[in-house]
Amino acid sequence: MAETTTTTAIPELTQYLERLLAAGNYDAVKQLLEPEQPADAAEAIGNLPTLQQAIAFRLLPKNEAIEVYEYLDATVQQSLLERLRSGEVLELVEQMSPDDRVRLFDELPAKVVRNLLQQLSPEERRVTAQLLGYETETAGRLMTTEFIDLKEFHSASQALTIVRRRALTTETIYSLYVTDAARQLTGILSLRDLVVADPEDLIGAVMTREVVRVHTDTDQEEVARLIKRYDFLALPVVDREDRLVGIVTVDDVIDVIEQEATRDLYAAGAVQAGDEDDYFQSNLFEVAKRRVLWLLVLLITNTGTSAVIASQQGVLQRVVQLAAFIPLLIGTGGNVGAQSSTVVIRGLSTNRLQALGPWRTVGREALAGVLLGLLLAAVVVPWSWQLSGEPLVAVAAGVSMLCISILAATAGASLPLLFDQLGLDPALMSAPFITTVVDVAGVFIYLQTAAWLLSHLGANG
Amino acid sequence: MAETTTTTAIPELTQYLERLLAAGNYDAVKQLLEPEQPADAAEAIGNLPTLQQAIAFRLLPKNEAIEVYEYLDATVQQSLLERLRSGEVLELVEQMSPDDRVRLFDELPAKVVRNLLQQLSPEERRVTAQLLGYETETAGRLMTTEFIDLKEFHSASQALTIVRRRALTTETIYSLYVTDAARQLTGILSLRDLVVADPEDLIGAVMTREVVRVHTDTDQEEVARLIKRYDFLALPVVDREDRLVGIVTVDDVIDVIEQEATRDLYAAGAVQAGDEDDYFQSNLFEVAKRRVLWLLVLLITNTGTSAVIASQQGVLQRVVQLAAFIPLLIGTGGNVGAQSSTVVIRGLSTNRLQALGPWRTVGREALAGVLLGLLLAAVVVPWSWQLSGEPLVAVAAGVSMLCISILAATAGASLPLLFDQLGLDPALMSAPFITTVVDVAGVFIYLQTAAWLLSHLGANG
Numbered sequence: 001m002a003e004t005t006t007t008t009a010i011p012e013l014t015q016y017l018e019r020l021l022a023a024g025n026y027d028a029v030k031q032l033l034e035p036e037q038p039a040d041a042a043e044a045i046g047n048l049p050t051l052q053q054a055i056a057f058r059l060l061p062k063n064e065a066i067e068v069y070e071y072l073d074a075t076v077q078q079s080l081l082e083r084l085r086s087g088e089v090l091e092l093v094e095q096m097s098p099d100d101r102v103r104l105f106d107e108l109p110a111k112v113v114r115n116l117l118q119q120l121s122p123e124e125r126r127v128t129a130q131l132l133g134y135e136t137e138t139a140g141r142l143m144t145t146e147f148i149d150l151k152e153f154h155s156a157s158q159a160l161t162i163v164r165r166r167a168l169t170t171e172t173i174y175s176l177y178v179t180d181a182a183r184q185l186t187g188i189l190s191l192r193d194l195v196v197a198d199p200e201d202l203i204g205a206v207m208t209r210e211v212v213r214v215h216t217d218t219d220q221e222e223v224a225r226l227i228k229r230y231d232f233l234a235l236p237v238v239d240r241e242d243r244l245v246g247i248v249t250v251d252d253v254i255d256v257i258e259q260e261a262t263r264d265l266y267a268a269g270a271v272q273a274g275d276e277d278d279y280f281q282s283n284l285f286e287v288a289k290r291r292v293l294w295l296l297v298l299l300i301t302n303t304g305t306s307a308v309i310a311s312q313q314g315v316l317q318r319v320v321q322l323a324a325f326i327p328l329l330i331g332t333g334g335n336v337g338a339q340s341s342t343v344v345i346r347g348l349s350t351n352r353l354q355a356l357g358p359w360r361t362v363g364r365e366a367l368a369g370v371l372l373g374l375l376l377a378a379v380v381v382p383w384s385w386q387l388s389g390e391p392l393v394a395v396a397a398g399v400s401m402l403c404i405s406i407l408a409a410t411a412g413a414s415l416p417l418l419f420d421q422l423g424l425d426p427a428l429m430s431a432p433f434i435t436t437v438v439d440v441a442g443v444f445i446y447l448q449t450a451a452w453l454l455s456h457l458g459a460n461g
Numbered sequence: 462m463a464e465t466t467t468t469t470a471i472p473e474l475t476q477y478l479e480r481l482l483a484a485g486n487y488d489a490v491k492q493l494l495e496p497e498q499p500a501d502a503a504e505a506i507g508n509l510p511t512l513q514q515a516i517a518f519r520l521l522p523k524n525e526a527i528e529v530y531e532y533l534d535a536t537v538q539q540s541l542l543e544r545l546r547s548g549e550v551l552e553l554v555e556q557m558s559p560d561d562r563v564r565l566f567d568e569l570p571a572k573v574v575r576n577l578l579q580q581l582s583p584e585e586r587r588v589t590a591q592l593l594g595y596e597t598e599t600a601g602r603l604m605t606t607e608f609i610d611l612k613e614f615h616s617a618s619q620a621l622t623i624v625r626r627r628a629l630t631t632e633t634i635y636s637l638y639v640t641d642a643a644r645q646l647t648g649i650l651s652l653r654d655l656v657v658a659d660p661e662d663l664i665g666a667v668m669t670r671e672v673v674r675v676h677t678d679t680d681q682e683e684v685a686r687l688i689k690r691y692d693f694l695a696l697p698v699v700d701r702e703d704r705l706v707g708i709v710t711v712d713d714v715i716d717v718i719e720q721e722a723t724r725d726l727y728a729a730g731a732v733q734a735g736d737e738d739d740y741f742q743s744n745l746f747e748v749a750k751r752r753v754l755w756l757l758v759l760l761i762t763n764t765g766t767s768a769v770i771a772s773q774q775g776v777l778q779r780v781v782q783l784a785a786f787i788p789l790l791i792g793t794g795g796n797v798g799a800q801s802s803t804v805v806i807r808g809l810s811t812n813r814l815q816a817l818g819p820w821r822t823v824g825r826e827a828l829a830g831v832l833l834g835l836l837l838a839a840v841v842v843p844w845s846w847q848l849s850g851e852p853l854v855a856v857a858a859g860v861s862m863l864c865i866s867i868l869a870a871t872a873g874a875s876l877p878l879l880f881d882q883l884g885l886d887p888a889l890m891s892a893p894f895i896t897t898v899v900d901v902a903g904v905f906i907y908l909q910t911a912a913w914l915l916s917h918l919g920a921n922g
Contacts, residue, residue: 011869022866035671039690048818066827072492135706155883167657174635174652174694191635191652192907196628210496228719229500231712232693233635250711251692254718258689262807268729268794268805269892279804280817288832293801299837303844305788316784320777323784327766327900330788335731335759335893339752342730343740346723355508356741364745376760383764387771431730431892432796439788 010040014047021052021109030059038064042071054083066092070100074107075281081112090119096341097171098124099144099252102131130245139223140216142256143237143246146170148176152186152204156197172249175234178207183243185211185236213238216245223248224256225351264349266341267427270294274392298432304440305330312447315454321388322450325397328380330442333404334435336372340365340412341434343424358417362410369409373402396450403449404442411437471501475508482513491520499525503532503655504772515544527553531561535568536742542573551580558632559585560605563592591706601677602708603717604698607631610638613647613665617658619818624652633710636695640670644704646672646697675701675713677706684709685717686812725810728888729803731755759893760770765901766791773908782849783911785856789841791903794865795896797833801826801873802895806887809877819878823871834863853918857911864910872898 013032020028033041033056044188045056045068057080060068068279069077069092081089093116105113105128117125127145134140148166150159159176167173177186187207197206213236214223227235227250237246266272271279272290279287309316309326316322344361347353353361377398385394412434416426481489494502494517505920506517506529516562518541521529530538530553542550554562554577566574566589578586581618595601609627620637629907637655639648648668658667674697677682688696688711698707733751740748770777770787777784805822808814814822838859846855866887873895877887 037671037673039692047507115775140805153700164656167653173656174541176747191656192628195625195634210498212498227599227711228715230498231500250694250715254689254711254715255720257715257722258721258811261718262661262811263723265726265729265803265807268726269799271800271803280808280813280822280914284828284832287825287829288836292796292836294800295796295833295837296840299840300794302789302792305792306785306845306848308786309785310782313781313785316777317781320774320781321771323777323787324767324770324774326784326905327770328760328763330757330792331763331766331897331900332760335756336752338730338893339732339756340724342732346726347741349721350719350740356509361741364748367745368748368752371745371755372756375753376756377748379757384767387767388532432799433534435795436792439792443788 010043010047013040013044014088017056018048018052019046019050022053023443026055026059029056032062034064034309036408038067039071039295042068046073046076050079054080054151058084066095073281074104078108081108087202089116094120094124096145097144098127098131099142101128102141106136112148137212137220138216139218139220139235139237139248140246142220142223142252143216143248144171145246145453147175147177147234147236147244147247148173149179149244150189150203152178152180152202152207154203155199156194156201156203156206157199159203160199163194170258172234172247175232175236175247177236177247178203179244179298182241185213185238185242185244187211188236190233196323212358214248214373215239221260222254223350224253224260224443227253228257260349262429264427265346267425267430268345270298270430270432294432298436301433301436302439305443308440308443308447312451315451318454319390319393319450321390321393322396322447324388325380325384325393326443329397329404330399330439332376332380332401333408333438333442336369336376336405336433337408337412337434340368340409341416341429341431342412344413344416345430348420348426358421361417362413365413366406369406370402372409373405376405377401392450392453396446396453400442400446400449403445404438407441407445408434408438411441471504471508474501474505474648478517479509479513482509482516487516489519490517494521495525499528500532503529503852507537511540511544515541520550527556531557539569541828542569546766547557548759549632550577554859555581555760558605558607559588559592560603562589563602566593567597595677598678599677600675600681600696600698600709601707603681603684603713604677604709605632606707608636608638608695608705608708609634610640610705611650611664613639613641613663613668615664616660617655617662617664617667620655620664621660633695633708636697636708637694638697638705638706638708639664643702646674646699646703646705648672649697651694658894670852672697675709676701681717682721682810685714685721688714690716702748721810722729725806725888725891727885728891729806729893730813731759731891731893759897762894762897763900766904769901769904769908773912776908776912780851780854780911782851782854783857784822785849786841786845786854787904787907790844790858790862790865791863791900791908793837793841794869794899794903796868797837798829798869798873798895798899799892801870802877802890802892803873805874805877806891809881809887818847819882822878823874826870826874827867831863833870834866837866838862853911853914857907857914860908861903864906865899868902868906869895869899872902 016032017029045053048056053076117128132140148163148170150162165172175193176189176191177185180186187209188211189207193206212226212230216237216239224234224326234247234249238243239245239247272294381394381398384397385391415429419429420426477493478490506514516535578589581589592602601620609631611623624634635652637650637652638646641647646671649672650668654667673687673691677698677700684696688821695708695710697705700706733755813851841862842855842859845858846852866915876890880890881887
């Protein structure tokens with residue numbers, strides 16, 4: 001897989017750096033790091049022993065150091081801060097993009113953050129404090145305050161001069177924003193529009209007035225959805241007075257999309273997702289903590305199965321062969337329910353469900369439950385008959401397989417939709433929970449069916 | 462959620478369009494559609510009755526029509542092709558970006574594709590046939606052949622003139638590529654670099670020579686990983702001779718990331734993912750088909766539980782209370798296994814596992830299994846003792862809870878890793894399969910433990 005692409009082999013790079021640093025050949029370290037992509041340099045430096053990290057980092061050219069720093073893991077960023085001289089630290093933090101700085105501050109102890117904030121220049125301090133004031137996972141937290149704003153009365157050539165002047169200190173120059181005297185957003189244009197415009201054209205005539213914008217408190221999932229839908233490179237963020245305060249760029253949105261996918265997947269696996277996708281960096285007790293809550297919830301729900309079986313012990317005592325098919329029936333029913341909840345939860349988060357609407361979605365799943373239940377019953381009946389030698393067991397297994405399958409598909413589709421309607425996270429109703437609910441209901445259906453058959457047919461083989 | 466953003470309410474827009482089209486007020490339709498984002502116009506048109514779709518589409522200004530068409534669903538694209546005059550069809554298909562055209566052709570009947578291909582201009586035909594020749598889900602299939610290539614001997618001002626001239630017909634002008642006489646890629650620069658460069662500078666002096674590139678047959682997941690890692694807006698694609706043949710842009714990559722996340726989630730829910738994320742558009746039998754295979758595999762695996770229980774019927778007959786805890790134990794064990802397989806599969810696909818390596822990953826999970834098993838046993842023992850009144854049942858349940866938990870965590874972590882090492886898709890070892898394997902092993906462990914206790918303690922309450 002890796003050999004079709006021209007990218008750096010990080011383990012090798014790390015190894016060479018380590019060797020050269022140990023030998024004190026700092027020129028060679030510079031020569032090795034210089035042509036690397038910042039992301040690769042950051043990963044290699046992050047892999048070095050802590051003591052060497054600071055040395056290697058200091059060898060980077062100043063303008064590249066900032067970029068590399070922004071790509072480092074939060075833990076490495078933090079340990080570097082402790083090892084660099086306070087002058088170096090300040091310069092670094094001062095020059096980071098505001099959004100990356102805020103992400104770093106989120107990880108640092110409050111005392112360190114207060115200390116650093118005090119030392120920043122007034123402008124950077126203001127911006128940082130502002131971003132820190134927004135709720136996490138909102139557009140305000142995700143945005144950068146570095147963008148290029150133009151005025152409608154600028155000519156295209158004036159605008160191009162402004163872009164040139166600010167190109168090196170601005171995160172993106174490809175989306176340009178037009179504001180009025182009150183700093184309210186009145187239009188946008190792309191650098192492409194500007195480049196093809198006649199130099200004499202006024203910005204007001206070239207720009208687009210219909211601007212898709214979000215508010216500082218818009219959820220980051222919604223921001224991602226919009227950028228994805230419209231294929232934007234950036235999206236403007238306005239405050240309550242519609243003043244332009246920042247922009248969110250597509251690279252941050254890719255991280256959001258991946259983070260949300262991890263969260264959905266973890267929910268589907270009954271793992272509580274942390275704020276950061278740092279499962280493999282946390283210690284064992286942290287790992288257990290993130291798993292035990294869900295396990296206990298599911299365990300307690302599942303005690304319902306024991307209670308149901310214990311209350312029906314008479315039936316089992318009369319036909320002990322019934323027990324052999326309990327795991328099979330509830331396990332298979334659980335899988336049907338897991339399928340339904342999976343497609344519905346994913347459909348909700350990718351917005352593909354909108355066209356169908358909740359009622360038709362549940363109806364379709366219920367019908368799928370009937371169809372799948374009939375197919376599964378067709379396998380279960382002969383198998384259970386053959387293994388138990390009891391027609392009664394086979395009939396009970398077949399009937400309950402069908403009922404369980406319908407119930408599982410319906411519950412799997414409707415519970416996430418219900419949670420969504422109530423404004424709760426539909427992922428709480430993901431596969432593990434649905435499966436457990438189906439376990440309890442399934443055992444009940446199976447043993448009740450068997451009891452009914454026993455009492456009405458009076459048969460015992 | 463929607464009210465914090467300034468976007469169009471599609472259902473309302475659709476309704477108005479329908480009304481105006483029915484009244485024959487085509488000017489009003491134009492006025493309504495004109496300021497909309499192409500993605501929104503496409504969705505509204507897609508929601509119209511089929512007959513109206515073609516009318517509304519014809520009312521779009523020509524240059525916007527292409528963009529809107531590229532955003533339409535494949536089914537709507539296809540039905541439009543059937544309703545437009547062949548001259549209109551040809552013009553439309555001729556002007557689409559090559560990558561979008563190929564995606565459309567993938568959906569059309571082979572006969573229609575052959576017919577259209579023949580009518581395309583020689584240049585567009587060549588490009589399209591070339592893209593259709595690459596495997597699906599590779600960089601070659603994903604790329605567009607529209608990019609701006611410069612030569613090292615161009616001056617910055619010459620280059621800017623080239624960019625200006627080609628800006629309107631090229632998908633992105635923000636990443637520029639430098640090739641030599643043999644069309645081999647020698648460097649890249651961004652429009653930002655070009656804009657800040659001195660007009661006299663030669664491209665050869667301004668460009669970056671270290672270029673991350675992929676081959677036409679690179680898997681689309683790898684393409685997405687690289688663009689994500691380096692925060693690129695586009696990535697160059699070269700052929701076997703290192704000649705530049707196309708570029709993949711970030712908007713296509715976002716779709717890939719989402720598609721892969723859907724696939725992983727579907728695997729976690731035992732649903733087979735189709736080529737397109739079209740679960741909610743397919744009919745009921747298609748839905749059942751995509752689910753029944755996994756259900757049958759799991760059902761057949763799960764028949765192991767019946768076989769195990771049937772073979773241990775003697776134990777159950779002596780202590781029928783044992784049956785009450787079978788679903789609880791295997792269900793909880795299944796959840797532990799689902800957690801482990803979920804984090805490992807996600808770690809493999811986001812590359813977060815690399816630092817830890819396979820052995821330490823499995824070791825950590827096994828230890829987590831011990832820890833979680835002890836916690837769960839501490840709940841299960843008193844509950845089973847109280848419900849059954851049998852100390853033997855409580856001991857058997859507690860011991861097997863611990864064993865099942867360790868086994869589940871270990872299997873959940875190691876089976877996906879093993880599949881990955883063997884070059885198979887680790888998602889095949891996702892939660893549903895692990896859960897089913899744990900069911901079979903769990904029942905065996907539980908009944909064996911109980912049998913051993915019975916024979917060694919000889920107790921029965």
